Every structure is written in structure tokens, then in C-alpha cells.
Amino acid sequence: MIKNQFVQNKLVLHLMEQEEFELLTTSSNQEEYLLWKTNKRNVDIVRVSLKQFDWNRDVEESVQQIEKNVVQNIQLPLFKQTISFHHVFIVEYEPVDSWSNLMNRESSVNKIDRSFVYLCGQDRDEVLVHFFQKAQLHHPLTFSIPDNLFELEYQTVKLKHQIQHIHKNAEKEILALFNRGKPRLSYLILAINIIIFLLLEYRGGSTNPETLIQYGAKYNVAMMDGEWWRIITSMFLHIGIFHLALNMLALYFIGTLVERIYGSIRFVIVYFLAGIAGGMASFALNPSIAAGASGALFGLFGALLYFGLKNPRVFFQTMGTNVIFIVILNIIFGFSMPQVDNGAHIGGLVGGFIASGIVMLPKTKAFMQQLIAVVIYVFYVFGLLAYGLTNEDVQFDETLQIQRVQQLLEDKQYEEVMEIVTRTLPYADELEAELHFYRAFANIYLESLDLAKSDLETAVEHKPDFEEAWYNLALLYQQENEYDKALQAAEQLLDLNNEESSYQALYQELKRAEN
Incomplete structure (x- = not known):
């Protein structure tokens, strides 16, 4: 049994030192190690175990259980291409019944693409070579088992300490990555x-x-x-x-x-x-x-x-x-x-x-x-x-530009209002009438009354219930002595809102002027 422990730890240490595998987990009695390595979008997971099984079905159950646990509890890369699982059992004897069907099995666990089982018994060296080929490992493993029992035990313990030392250093390096500053x-x-x-x-x-x-x-x-x-x-x-x-x-x-x-x-x-x-x-x-x-x-x-x-x-x-x-x-x-x-x-x-x-x-x-x-x-x-x-x-979104125009009118920047509205109108959809209305205001202050009337007429054409446009249009018509048009505009206002006193006053004033 101590020989198997030596071989197990020699293999695990080789994977960590030479093949850049990382130790994921280990059992409390170090009977079993779980390691992994990511290479671009490929993931290799290796289980190195000393567990002994009497029957083929026992091996299969153990393999399935470990693969399920890994998928459920270990964060696997998101954009992986393939995940290969290698189960390396270092055993004293093989199962009683045939186990050759497990050597290149189809995994029943979701996300595991390939699953391999290796039983290292009497033909240990040959099986390890097969494992290295399947896992595409680059550095061959060579070692000799000490004949002296005390030397063997010493070397086995030493290997275990080396594995733990590498693992702890790796954990410290990871922790250091997340502790470079205080928040x-x-x-x-x-x-x-x-x-x-x-x-x-x-x-x-x-x-x-x-x-x-x-x-x-x-x-x-x-x-x-x-x-x-x-x-x-x-x-x-x-x-x-x-x-x-x-x-x-x-x-x-x-x-x-x-x-x-x-x-x-x-x-x-x-x-x-x-x-x-x-x-x-x-x-x-x-x-x-x-x-x-x-x-x-x-x-x-x-x-x-x-x-x-x-x-x-x-x-x-x-x-x-x-x-x-x-x-x-x-x-x-x-x-x-x-x-x-x-x-x-x-x-x-x-x-x-x-x-x-x-x-x-x-x-x-x-x-x-x-x-x-x-x-x-x-x-x-x-x-x-x-x-x-x-x-x-x-930048010439109609809602945005109306906000901008309102601010410019407050600042009495009428020329800029004219320019912005003119550039915005080709992009207007729902607020075209409002843009014409504000440009009419700028034209009034710039004393371009004909252009103001044209904008207001366009505004009420696009939006027939636009009271403010109708009211200002009536005032412009009145100022230009176009009383018929002014009266029509005032009548339209009263049709829209006959309770507004300013509309009623304007209508009465226009009626008197007409008479």
C-alpha cells in the first residue's frame, strides 16, 4: 500500500510541477487528489485515487459520482470547447469482472465531453504511458521506488509535504491578487x-x-x-x-x-x-x-x-x-x-x-x-x-431641441433659435408644430411678421388643436388688419376652449373692429 501512495504522490507532484496542473481538492486522508488544467478552451481534470474496487459497476458509480460533484461544485470556464476527465486509480488488484469498457467511456454527466479510466495495477508503467498520451502531457514521468521501507515512507511523506507546499503557495498567490488595496x-x-x-x-x-x-x-x-x-x-x-x-x-x-x-x-x-x-x-x-x-x-x-x-x-x-x-x-x-x-x-x-x-x-x-x-x-x-x-x-432630436429653443428664447437669442429650428425640422416627427410655433416667436421678435404667420399657419395645420398657435396667429392677423382671417382664428379658439376669457375678449374685439 505504501508503494501505491508513493506512486500516487509522485504522479500528482509531477502534474503540478511539470504539467502546470492545479490542485482542486484532496481527501482528508490524502487517498484521493483532484487536479485540473485549462489550455485555451480545453479543460483537463485528473483524479488520482488509491480507492480499491471489487466490481466494474463500483468503478462506474464512483466515476459518475465524482464527475457530478465536479460539475455542480467547481466553476468551469464559460466558453469551454471540451472538458476531459481522467480517472487514474492506483490499485493492488483489478476488479473481478472485466473493466476494459471503462477505458474510453461516454460520460453520462452533462458538460463532461470525454471520460477516461485508468487502472494502474501490475502493468502500472504501461497504463501511465497510456494516460500521458490521452491527456497530451509533454514531460514523461520516470522514477524508481525505494527498496528500503523506511526510505520509502520518508520519501512518500516528503512528496505529500511538497504537494501541500505548492498548493498553499498557489492559494497565497491567488489571495494576494485580491488584497492589493483596501476599498x-x-x-x-x-x-x-x-x-x-x-x-x-x-x-x-x-x-x-x-x-x-x-x-x-x-x-x-x-x-x-x-x-x-x-x-x-x-x-x-x-x-x-x-x-x-x-x-x-x-x-x-x-x-x-x-x-x-x-x-x-x-x-x-x-x-x-x-x-x-x-x-x-x-x-x-x-x-x-x-x-x-x-x-x-x-x-x-x-x-x-x-x-x-x-x-x-x-x-x-x-x-x-x-x-x-x-x-x-x-x-x-x-x-x-x-x-x-x-x-x-x-x-x-x-x-x-x-x-x-x-x-x-x-x-x-x-x-x-x-x-x-x-x-x-x-x-x-x-x-x-x-x-x-x-x-x-x-443632437437635433426634436425633444432635445425644443428644450434648447425654450432656453434660447428666455435668453433672447432669436437668431440662434431660427437656425436650430430650421436644422431640426427635417428630423421632426411628433413635435413639428411646436418647432414652427417657437420659430414664429423668434420671427415676431425679429419683426419678420410674414415668416411668423407662415410658421403659425403651418403649426395649426399640423396640430389643429394648438390653442397657443391659433391665439398668436389671430393677433398677427389683427396687427396686419386681416380681420376676416383674425376672426376665423378666434372662432377656432372658442371652438377649442370657449371658457378662456382672453379668447372671448379677443373675439369680441375683432367683432367690433369688423363692424
Whole structure:
């Protein structure tokens, strides 16, 4: 039995040292080891066991049980191509009945593509060679078993200690990857978001568009006028308690994880660079008022994906499948919900991934790669800016431009109103009448009364129940002494709303003028 233990531990140590296998689990009495190795999209799992079986069916039951446990309890790579399971039994004797059917069996367990069983008994060396061929191992295993019993026991114990030492060092290295920083800045940013949210609620409500614009929400109209600082300020504003709660939960779990992996300085750089990229993508693709930390938070997912690119084995052993699933789920959800700013999400995700290449993981030096990442990030952000400035479908969105025109009218910038409405009308659909109405206002103040009348006539043609347009059209007709048309417009007003006193007064005045 001690010889089998020696062979078992010699094989396990060889797999760990020479073939880059990692120890997954070991039984309490070290009777059985479970190891694995990922190579691109292929996964090899090796079980090295001293269990002795009397019958073929007992081997089959043990094989099935172990394979089920692995699939249920071990995080396997998401985009795997094949998973091969190798069961190596080092035994004193073989099962009583034939077991040759197990040598290349079809696994009944879902996700296991290939399953092999090797019984190392009297022909141990030959079976191990067969195992090395099937597992495509590159370094042959050669050893001799000590004849002296005390030497054999000593060497066996030594091998066990070596296995445990390598395993513990590997665990320490993995733990070190997740303890490179304390999540102080994550908690600080979380607190700032909550404080600003309470301020918004106190000053008018976090769902009030005017309050959001006043305190720095992403507002394309203002940004086109030079207020680019809104890309940063909008990262700290949230629209409603649910929006805040969802993002702060993500910051609490994902932000602290990224800060532990990257360290505080790298974390905050990634956070803001991702937020800027997300905000710029929102400017380029979304005309609506927007706010929230979602772009920056998706950037943190990008940072985790970058970590997975650099440490694929650890990534998929720990969180990889969950991270990829959450990202895909959120993107699908964003495309299915119109009110979700999916542009900011995807823009932040890509920005965070690139930003991670700029800062790199701790203890990593790759100046040229970092410089390339900086260039890519600059081109990415300025590319989004250039696209946004020329994306007339967004920047001349009718709802957005009406908000802009209203502000310009308050500021008495009538020439600019004329220009904006003229450029927006080709993209208008539901609000074409309102655009003509506001351009008519600008024409009135610019004393272009004929153009004003034309715009108002077009407005009521597109929207027959547009009371304000009818009222101003009646006044213009009156001013131009076109009393018949003015009276018709006033009558239309009364048909729409005969309880409005100003309409009644205008109608009576026009009737008297006509007589």
C-alpha cells in the first residue's frame, strides 16, 4: 500500500510541477487528489485515487459520482470547447469482472465531453504511458521506488509535504491578487453619491429635470454650448431612489472588489476614465437628460474582464462566469428597456477595459502596452465626441431641441433659435408644430411678421388643436388688419376652449373692429 501512495504522490507532484496542473481538492486522508488544467478552451481534470474496487459497476458509480460533484461544485470556464476527465486509480488488484469498457467511456454527466479510466495495477508503467498520451502531457514521468521501507515512507511523506507546499503557495498567490488595496475610495465615492442624492431631494427632487440640469446632469444642449464638465458631475447624480440603490449596491460589491485587485489609485483612475467614456458615449447616442454612475460601474466590469484576460485561470475559478453573465444580462436588459442608457453602459465597459490597460495590474510593468492603451483611449473618447457632434439624429432630436429653443428664447437669442429650428425640422416627427410655433416667436421678435404667420399657419395645420398657435396667429392677423382671417382664428379658439376669457375678449374685439 505504501508503494501505491508513493506512486500516487509522485504522479500528482509531477502534474503540478511539470504539467502546470492545479490542485482542486484532496481527501482528508490524502487517498484521493483532484487536479485540473485549462489550455485555451480545453479543460483537463485528473483524479488520482488509491480507492480499491471489487466490481466494474463500483468503478462506474464512483466515476459518475465524482464527475457530478465536479460539475455542480467547481466553476468551469464559460466558453469551454471540451472538458476531459481522467480517472487514474492506483490499485493492488483489478476488479473481478472485466473493466476494459471503462477505458474510453461516454460520460453520462452533462458538460463532461470525454471520460477516461485508468487502472494502474501490475502493468502500472504501461497504463501511465497510456494516460500521458490521452491527456497530451509533454514531460514523461520516470522514477524508481525505494527498496528500503523506511526510505520509502520518508520519501512518500516528503512528496505529500511538497504537494501541500505548492498548493498553499498557489492559494497565497491567488489571495494576494485580491488584497492589493483596501476599498477606502469605493466607500468614499459611495458616500458622496448618497450625500448628493439627499441634496437633490432637498433642492427640488432627484426626478425633477430642472433640478438635475441645475446640478450637472448630462444635458446635450448645455454640453453643445460648452458645459463639458457635466460628463463628470453627472456621474454623481441619480434619478430616484431605485436608481441610486441599484448603483450603490454595484459600487459596494464590484467597486470594492476592483479596488482590492487594482489598488486605490488605479481603481479611481479606471473609475473616472470609464465614467468619462460612458458619458461621452451617452452624449453621442442618447439625446435625453441622463445621470448616474452606471458608465463608471460598467467600467469596473471592464476592469474585471481585463483581470480575467491577464489571469484567466484564477478569473474562471473565482468569479469569471458570473461577471460575464451579469455583463451580458445587463446589456440585453438595456436594449430591451428604452429608458436605460445602454450607450453609457457599453461605452463605460469598453472605456474601463482600455483604462485597465493604461494603469495595468499591480506589479506589472509594460510601458509600451500602457502607451498604446493611452493612445487607444484618446482615440476612443475623441471618436465618440466627433461622432456625437455630427450625429444630427441625436443632437437635433426634436425633444432635445425644443428644450434648447425654450432656453434660447428666455435668453433672447432669436437668431440662434431660427437656425436650430430650421436644422431640426427635417428630423421632426411628433413635435413639428411646436418647432414652427417657437420659430414664429423668434420671427415676431425679429419683426419678420410674414415668416411668423407662415410658421403659425403651418403649426395649426399640423396640430389643429394648438390653442397657443391659433391665439398668436389671430393677433398677427389683427396687427396686419386681416380681420376676416383674425376672426376665423378666434372662432377656432372658442371652438377649442370657449371658457378662456382672453379668447372671448379677443373675439369680441375683432367683432367690433369688423363692424
